[in-house]
Amino acid sequence: MRQAALPRARLDAIAIGGSAGSIEALGVVLPALPAGFHAALLVVLHLPRERPSLLCNIFRQRCALPVREAQDKEPVEPGTVYFAPPDYHLLVDSGPRLSLSVDAPLNFSRPSIDVLFESAADEYGPRLMAVLLSGANSDGARGLRAVQAAGGATVVQSPDSASSMAMPQAALALIQPDQVLPPARIAALLTTLHKEGLS
Structure with a gap:
């Protein structure tokens, strides 16, 4: 498990993405x-498109x-967890405001994690994890690469703690994230940031 220094800028948003096995990690x-x-916490999980989400x-x-559940054009409020609705991409627009899109699936997925991460990186820059x-x-x-390029912090669930390793492994093949941690350590990191006044 790799750990780097904590972010220096105060975080205004944490974008979280996952697919198979991620509900357990979010739990x-x-x-x-x-x-x-x-x-604010902006969450995209790959869900069946044909039925309502029970995540909220x-x-x-x-x-x-x-x-x-995220609504189109609503302002992003601090300290709120927003879940992308099934079959809509979730983006962050200037304001910041949330935006929902029915553009084509990316990586066979709508909502797409890349779409969220890239748009959030554009809006928040170094104030994003x-x-x-x-x-x-x-x-x-x-999307993690875009966040890193914008000066944001990046965290990947350690593959050995993931029930589906492909997503973390793909990220680790592309970038060197700031942190590679199991879910309990991710939770501890975020609570530490809160105590340090960084989130």
Whole structure:
């Protein structure tokens, strides 16, 4: 497990992406975040397109932070968890505001992690952390590279802690992230950032 220095800029957003096995990882990370956590959390998971998501119902009961499904054009509020709805890309526009798109799937996925990470990198730059979790394809690797190029912090779930290793491995083949950690250590990192006044 690799660890680098904490971000120097205060984080205004944490973008999180994952696919197979990522709900279990999120179940460790999100409930650990305290009320008063500053950064907004923008979450894209690969979900079946044909039925409603139950993620908000699952996590609303377990989290100290407000949890909701992202709505098109709504302002991003600090300390709020936003889940991308099924079959829509989630982007961040200037403001910052959320935007939903029905553009073609990327990496066979809509919502796409790359789409979220790249748009969030454009808006937040060094005030962004991107976290890539367990998953079965390469979505998210290119987006992490964009976050890194914009000066943001990058975290990848350690492959040996992921039930589907392909997504973390694809990211590690493309970039050297700031942190490679299992879910419990990702949760600890975010709570440390909060205590340090960085999130």
